[in-house]
Amino acid sequence: MSTEPEPAGDAEETESGTPDTTDATDAVAEAGSPAAGEGAKQLTEAEAELAAQRIERERIEKRKAEKKAAVAAGAKLSGKAADLLAAVRAVESGEKPAAAVFREPEPPRRPAPEPVRQPQPVSAPAEAVGVTAAAAPETVEAVRRVLAEGGAPESLAAQAVTTLGEGAEEQLRADPWQLLRIGGVRPEQADGFARALLGAECGPEDERRGRALIVWLLEQAAVAGHTALEMSTLTAALTRQSVPDPDAAVQDALAEGEALVFQDALDEPGVPVREPSQDEDDEAERPVRVLVGLERYALAEESLADGLARLINSVPKEDGSAAQWEEAAASAPGSAAELIRAVAGQGLVLHTGGEASLTEPAALLRAARDLGLRAWAATHSPIGRARFTTLTGGSAGADDVPAGPEEAGVTTVAGLLAGAEGPGRDAEGAFALDLLVVLDAPALDVETAALLVESLPDGARLVLAGDPAVLWSAGPGRVFADLLAARICPQVASRRPDPGPLGELVSGIGIGELNQVEAPGKEVVIVPVRDAGEAVHRTVQLVADSVPRALGVPAEETQVITPGHGGAAGTRVLNAALKERLNPGPGRFGGFDPGDRVAYSSAPGRTVPGRVVGADADGLHLSCADEAVVVPKERVEQSVRHGWALTAHQAVGGRWPAVVAVLPGDAAQALSRPWVYTAFGRADRHLSVVHGVEQALPRAVAEIAAKPRTTRLPVLLAPQVPTAD
Known part of the structure; x- marks a missing residue:
């Protein structure tokens, strides 16, 4: 599906539905970099979150600086960085093969020591959150x-x-x-x-141009999900940008500290890893790949690996006796019992399953709280927070009023990091909790995951739970998938299937099969269309008339999902048509009117559905998940969109009574199995598929898996933690 570059501030929206549909070298021509927001007199929740993240990053960078000498821009490299640069030049010049240059493997790193944490305030001056004063x-x-x-x-x-x-x-x-x-x-x-x-x-040979292009290419690769690029991929992209000597440009960027170079050993599948003997030639060593990346993502991956190793190698805090944990497990049904037993003795546990499996982390949360643990769960979106709060089944008091998120111990990842929700932080800056269950774990990008793990106190337990078949994070990295593949900690796979015709359909998609399902209650309806214009017309008809009349689901509870923002049936066109039908108005407030459904992106890769309440001199007033949000007028254009129609990435973490998935003919190239699985899986009671891609849909489900991402997390984890059985 054709797409257009999007305003800064919403990285996920630069894609035609999913970043992993574009390889690293193509991504650099498809999306722009997010920009910092403007100043505001009072901090919003998003700004408070950014403040906490910046303080955490500064602390992480300080720790990393203590391990190796700093590289000043314009200065000569020293130490390991200089050795690596010399090695890269030797490989590129043909003096030595890569295996010979990097013949000494990096010694295994010890588990990360106790990080030095600083108290992190809920709010901070505007400068600290990247929002400059006027x-x-x-x-x-x-x-x-x-x-x-x-x-x-x-x-x-x-x-x-x-x-x-x-x-x-x-x-x-x-x-x-x-x-x-x-x-x-x-x-x-x-x-x-x-x-x-x-x-x-x-001229194209200007060194300044080469350095700027390298940084730009690496940033665009991050938008596509990569935390680094292979040297050959980067030089090929520079060639397409008419850089006459790509190798020299990379070396100049490395020398100036604009980027970092890494070498990772490559293990052949099925061949046991072993070190060459002294009698063997250097040529017999394992091959390596040379990667180039930006410092921010390198620090995040190294920090995440250190933090995960700390969790795995430490003994969990003794909260509750073994008999009490076993009693809690014995009273839990199915895979929930297995999950509770795994968490009882491990610092890091992975849990996989679909929507129905969420009852198992909910059972764990209740059991942990009954044992006296400070247990909290964090979801990707406010919609997910509300749904999981219901699953916990707690009550707020004697009058049996259902518990709210705080009483039930449920927060969002963004609110937890910002300190706006959840348990807060202790005097050392760590989360004041003993167990953290992170739901929607595939949506974690590497920087967010690093911030979460670094903020856990010693002795805490971490559970990452999610559906591995959904789209990966909108930001760089594939944290959950990398951890599942690494097998470094217990993994509990739920045996609880999603019910009904929708559950049957989505489960089949997850294994590459697009099955016809019996839907006596009109749970699944296929609406064939011939062109994009008809797709738009039928979508509006479904949302405004057919679904409310046939199923009793009002238009405000029906979500439209389409592969991209551009094109003849992208979110822009669909939102314009839906607004005209459902909430017509002049758009006097920056294109919006009271009552408009919107998608608010408080930070790149994070979208919250909401509704316009009004506008005044302070900005655009929204209601997002029953919370009041004021968006300054200078930030409306880059952070607020109409939200009757979303991309699948924007819809991650949400679920609606009815979903209309729009697949116009020009969307065929954007489809993949994870996209279809994610879009169709957002429906709770009813799914309408506006189908105009003919055989491209079953072909995508059967043949097009997630696009590979280049990450360093598996390599960083390997020497630090033993492989789980």
């Missing part, structure tokens, strides 16, 4: 002048100051390709800007 008018005006001089849109001035800082004008004049750091700017636009400023001095 830039000085003269600074913005100076940047506006240099942008106009180079032929770039003057509207980028405020964003340039936010991204590049107070010295933005000087940076752009000294290195015009720094324009690529601004979200949405593409290489050809930066090249035109550089030609206008530099004149005859501008």
